[in-house]
Amino acid sequence: MAPDRPPFAFTVTARASGPHGIARCGRLTLPHAVVETPVFMPVGTQAAVKALTPEELTEIGYALILGNTYHLHLRPGEALIARAGGLHRFSGWDGALLTDSGGYQVFSLTGLRRIGADGVQFQSHIDGSRHVFTPESVMQVQRDLGADIVMAFDECAPYPCAPEYAREALERTHRWAARCREAYDQAGRRATGGWPQALFGITQGSIFRDLREESARALAALDFPGYAIGGLAVGEDAPLRCDAIVWTVALLPFEKPRYLMGVGTPADILDAVARGVDMFDCVLPTRNARNAQVFTARGPINLRNLRFAEDFGPLDPECDCRVCRRHSRAYARHLFRANEILGPRLATYHNLYFYHRLMAGIRDAIRADRLEAFREAFLQQYRRSEEEEQNSDEA
Amino acid sequence: MAPDRPPFAFTVTARASGPHGIARCGRLTLPHAVVETPVFMPVGTQAAVKALTPEELTEIGYALILGNTYHLHLRPGEALIARAGGLHRFSGWDGALLTDSGGYQVFSLTGLRRIGADGVQFQSHIDGSRHVFTPESVMQVQRDLGADIVMAFDECAPYPCAPEYAREALERTHRWAARCREAYDQAGRRATGGWPQALFGITQGSIFRDLREESARALAALDFPGYAIGGLAVGEDAPLRCDAIVWTVALLPFEKPRYLMGVGTPADILDAVARGVDMFDCVLPTRNARNAQVFTARGPINLRNLRFAEDFGPLDPECDCRVCRRHSRAYARHLFRANEILGPRLATYHNLYFYHRLMAGIRDAIRADRLEAFREAFLQQYRRSEEEEQNSDEA
Numbered sequence: 088m089a090p091d092r093p094p095f096a097f098t099v100t101a102r103a104s105g106p107h108g109i110a111r112c113g114r115l116t117l118p119h120a121v122v123e124t125p126v127f128m129p130v131g132t133q134a135a136v137k138a139l140t141p142e143e144l145t146e147i148g149y150a151l152i153l154g155n156t157y158h159l160h161l162r163p164g165e166a167l168i169a170r171a172g173g174l175h176r177f178s179g180w181d182g183a184l185l186t187d188s189g190g191y192q193v194f195s196l197t198g199l200r201r202i203g204a205d206g207v208q209f210q211s212h213i214d215g216s217r218h219v220f221t222p223e224s225v226m227q228v229q230r231d232l233g234a235d236i237v238m239a240f241d242e243c244a245p246y247p248c249a250p251e252y253a254r255e256a257l258e259r260t261h262r263w264a265a266r267c268r269e270a271y272d273q274a275g276r277r278a279t280g281g282w283p284q285a286l287f288g289i290t291q292g293s294i295f296r297d298l299r300e301e302s303a304r305a306l307a308a309l310d311f312p313g314y315a316i317g318g319l320a321v322g323e324d325a326p327l328r329c330d331a332i333v334w335t336v337a338l339l340p341f342e343k344p345r346y347l348m349g350v351g352t353p354a355d356i357l358d359a360v361a362r363g364v365d366m367f368d369c370v371l372p373t374r375n376a377r378n379a380q381v382f383t384a385r386g387p388i389n390l391r392n393l394r395f396a397e398d399f400g401p402l403d404p405e406c407d408c409r410v411c412r413r414h415s416r417a418y419a420r421h422l423f424r425a426n427e428i429l430g431p432r433l434a435t436y437h438n439l440y441f442y443h444r445l446m447a448g449i450r451d452a453i454r455a456d457r458l459e460a461f462r463e464a465f466l467q468q469y470r471r472s473e474e475e476e477q478n479s480d481e482a
Numbered sequence: 483m484a485p486d487r488p489p490f491a492f493t494v495t496a497r498a499s500g501p502h503g504i505a506r507c508g509r510l511t512l513p514h515a516v517v518e519t520p521v522f523m524p525v526g527t528q529a530a531v532k533a534l535t536p537e538e539l540t541e542i543g544y545a546l547i548l549g550n551t552y553h554l555h556l557r558p559g560e561a562l563i564a565r566a567g568g569l570h571r572f573s574g575w576d577g578a579l580l581t582d583s584g585g586y587q588v589f590s591l592t593g594l595r596r597i598g599a600d601g602v603q604f605q606s607h608i609d610g611s612r613h614v615f616t617p618e619s620v621m622q623v624q625r626d627l628g629a630d631i632v633m634a635f636d637e638c639a640p641y642p643c644a645p646e647y648a649r650e651a652l653e654r655t656h657r658w659a660a661r662c663r664e665a666y667d668q669a670g671r672r673a674t675g676g677w678p679q680a681l682f683g684i685t686q687g688s689i690f691r692d693l694r695e696e697s698a699r700a701l702a703a704l705d706f707p708g709y710a711i712g713g714l715a716v717g718e719d720a721p722l723r724c725d726a727i728v729w730t731v732a733l734l735p736f737e738k739p740r741y742l743m744g745v746g747t748p749a750d751i752l753d754a755v756a757r758g759v760d761m762f763d764c765v766l767p768t769r770n771a772r773n774a775q776v777f778t779a780r781g782p783i784n785l786r787n788l789r790f791a792e793d794f795g796p797l798d799p800e801c802d803c804r805v806c807r808r809h810s811r812a813y814a815r816h817l818f819r820a821n822e823i824l825g826p827r828l829a830t831y832h833n834l835y836f837y838h839r840l841m842a843g844i845r846d847a848i849r850a851d852r853l854e855a856f857r858e859a860f861l862q863q864y865r866r867s868e869e870e871e872q873n874s875d876e877a
Contacts, residue, residue: 133820133822134820135820135822137824140827162819167791167792171812177813177816179808179813417558417572421528422528427528428532428533428823429535432535
């Protein structure tokens with residue numbers, strides 16, 4: 088943490104003109120890093136981005152990663168992490184951190200759960216133990232974890248979802264957001280470790296325009312330092328998701344960062360950036376890597392495919408990452424077939440490098456006011472090859 | 483490969499005096515590296531040292547690692563590796579390589595096997611497929627893999643073992659050694675890739691002095707560039723192993739490197755170095771790491787132990803490796819409990835660093851003619867704590 092830095096600031100540094108005039112570049116100043124947006128945040132669910140070290144994330148260029156409040160609460164527990172000096176120090180991560188609120192996990196991972204006015208009672212997916220999350224307890228957990236950015240406790244409605252249920256979940260989310268805000272203010276907007284934290288509100292509303300707009304207005308009225316768009320990437324198709332983003336962004340304050348939670352594929356990110364989103368997180372590059380799927384400029388490929396058995400070229404011929412400079416598809420395929428830990432390691436490093444480079448390309452394109460041209464060129468190359476692979480898959 | 487380097491050379495550079503006058507330092511010149519001995523070689527069974535990248539091995543200081551002929555023959559096969567340009571290029575490893583002969587694996591890992599005069603028929607432990615290893619075929623596999631040092635095909639007798647069986651296995655090993663030597667000479671002592679290879683003979687003889695001496699004499703007569711001591715670390719106790727080393731080393735030529743296969747713990751290595759051994763390999767540091775056991779100056783510890791839950795100090799307080807400088811026992815314990823790949827990664831890196839530093843300490847001690855003092859100081863600290871842990875283990 089650099090104590091001479093303002094605790095939290097966001098500045099829009101470039102704006103696209105024309106039909107995509109809403110896309111922008113920004114600079115996010117946090118206690119542990121300064122981050123250029125649009126930014127992709129790797130997911131470090133259990134205090135580690137799976138298979139990688141903090142040094143590697145820094146080497147790739149990441150300065151802001153995500154931790155999951157639900158998982159860290161269950162194991163090793165926020166009390167232990169607080170005694171370690173917070174999640175940064177516990178995990179050896181020098182950069183900035185964002186923790187989610189656990190809302191998504193409580194509603195998607197746990198079995199038995201009871202939603203009450205006060206919060207949610209749920210059972211751990213690890214050992215069945217009973218826990219309660221309330222807006223106040225979630226804020227306390229996140230204070231102990233000590234991330235630079237913390238998230239309000241929300242209810243993520245499933246998809247599809249009846250409008251009545253979506254409204255009920257939305258209103259609960261708004262009441263909880265106000266309580267999170269209150270708890271956050273009362274705690275001096277600081278982590279247990281003493282440094283400042285920024286609390287982002289989460290908008291919901293499923294795919295219903297009236298609910299999305301109501302949510303954006305309600306959250307904006309609470310004046311958060313940043314806003315997330317939640318409840319998407321849960322099964323809806325891309326045009327519906329784009330609509331929900333547009334409805335929400337239109338009513339969020341221009342000068343605050345906008346974070347689309349859990350998104351997504353390169354195409355999804357390009358769609359959302361064009362609609363004004365600044366921040367993203369997704370398990371796709373890391374989870375797919377562990378299943379041998381790597382992203383390339385010519386589309387994703389699965390390294391287990393027989394056609395790579397003697398492909399001695401790099402994972403992605405257009406990539407200059409440490410892995411692509413040294414290792415071949417044939418070698419990586421062998422590692423996956425032989426269940427070598429190095430397989431997921433190499434694929435994860437490359438995939439996060441690919442995402443980082445994609446975001447850098449997006450930022451450059453916005454600054455040069457050619458985002459749409461960038462998007463078309465990227466997707467034309469990316470999508471053709473996906474089809475090629477589907478036609479020749481034999482593995 | 484540096485073409486201006488002599489293909490293979492070994493020079494004794496320092497000798498201890500006194501009761502341990504037989505210990506020595508040496509310099510091993512190979513096509514892909516110059517290596518100071520006594521040296522420990524990490525095991526890269528399936529074309530990878532489990533969990534680590536080639537860059538990390540180089541960073542720690544390793545310049546010579548081992549690959550397993552049996553495993554690589556089964557998957558991905560030596561033909562594919564030859565087409566990739568050999569095992570160095572296939573695995574992205576710039577340093578030197580040694581491949582074993584597969585003898586140990588054929589006799590220990592496979593189910594059904596038939597030993598004939600010509601070789602061994604066995605079934606793959608992966609898919610049950612049938613294969614035959616003969617001295618000639620094993621030399622061909624190792625030519626295709628292209629390691630800097632290749633090993634003669636041998637029969638590793640089990641322990642305990644009747645003297646009659648040990649003699650039979652020994653005589654077969656000697657006949658096979660002569661055939662390996664013949665095949666090696668006929669192939670121009672070169673890898674399929676064109677660079678020179680050094681063929682080491684393997685002595686056997688279980689724990690019987692007459693057989694060990696007969697084996698050392700028989701192999702020495704075949705004039706190999708180096709000699710291994712095989713058939714140890716198979717269950718015999720340390721004094722018996724030390725005897726077998728002494729009997730063998732006494733009859734091996736002074737000016738050739740001596741390689742004790744599959745050994746071992748720090749104490750085992752110290753014992754063997756004092757008796758004139760130059761080279762070691764063992765899965766202990768890497769395999770134990772994956773089971774959360776890390777080596778420390780005060781003995782091995784298991785990171786899963788409850789007493790490390792809030793131990794925010796480094797894995798080994800006396801270690802300055804990349805892992806110990808950044809990560810705590812509490813964090814590493816959390817990673818193992820949460821089944822994070824990063825756990826085995828960090829433990830493997832540290833353990834191989836520990837072994838590398840141990841060997842550097844041994845070499846310095848020999849040069850300063852204080853090996854026995856080094857050994858005593860190391861073991862006094864190392865062993866006391868092992869007992870402490872055993873007394874307090876609760877995990």
